């Protein structure tokens with residue numbers, strides 16, 4: 372007779388799972404929460420250096436809660452989905468005021484923490500049984516039980532939650548949670564799964580029925596509309612770049628970005644709004660493309676050397692380009708950071 376799902380998975384985890392992730396030693400609520408927020412939409416290998424830098428600067432909840440939002444965003448620079456960083460900061464302040472929750476419901480009330488993340492935190496930080504259903508787990512369960520209705524549908528979600536509930540064991544909550552996430556990330560991968568290494572292959576319906584490529588089923592996405600913009604690379608004569616502070620909410624909320632113009636023709640009026648004047652022509656400095664969840668940004672980068680009146684109320688700051696390349700003191704959107712790194716030096720020195 373085949374052993375229960377969790378038993379086989381845990382036996383596999385003991386030998387093949389990930390036991391040396393930085394947030395596992397020690398597994399405190401603060402470290403587990405931080406890692407879970409960073410891991411939303413982001414892979415483990417990308418998260419590790421960010422996690423370590425974050426902990427070095429903010430070793431505990433009090434340090435994070437007391438920080439300036441700009442510093443939190445600066446350390447988050449490049450991880451993307453910046454609402455996560457803003458929510459993390461707000462949640463830290465709430466926990467300093469009201470205490471660290473001990474239940475799934477309590478965690479799920481904090482900004483940026485959904486039901487699955489809340490359960491993952493409770494299971495890992497307190498080793499208490501809690502049922503998770505993140506993207507990796509959905510894929511494993513949908514294949515194992517051959518759930519062939521679209522994942523986005525409410526009925527499918529209910530079915531997957533019920534499967535997750537049935538599979539989750541009473542004991543070893545932290546290990547099971549890590550085990551099923553590891554299985555989804557390393558064996559039952561997006562694309563081609565490695566069924567020959569899978570501990571639950573014996574009764575996996577997708578494998579038995581030869582349907583691993585078609586499961587899980589996703590609704591066909593409409594093509595994302597393309598939004599064309601112009602990013603302005605404005606340099607002063609001292610190797611500094613002007614970065615405008617974005618409004619606190621919306622795309623790139625609270626980050627420092629190159630000023631944006633809707634069109635090339637509008638670039639000069641944006642300059643005038645900023646109280647600047649060009650000292651030469653505009654130059655094309657390349658393209659930036661970046662996919663957001665609801666649209667794709669296609670931006671032309673226009674650069675110019677500029678001079679500026681000494682106005683007190685600039686909606687941004689000048690930053691030495693070398694510093695922005697090596698160690699940005701402000702939070703930058705990932706594509707802007709990439710552009711600065713690729714250029715690596717002033718364009719109009």
Ligand code: SF4
Nearest residue numbers: 559564566569572575
């Ligand atoms: S047998 Fe293959 S498809 Fe089924 S759960 Fe394991 S890796 Fe995924």
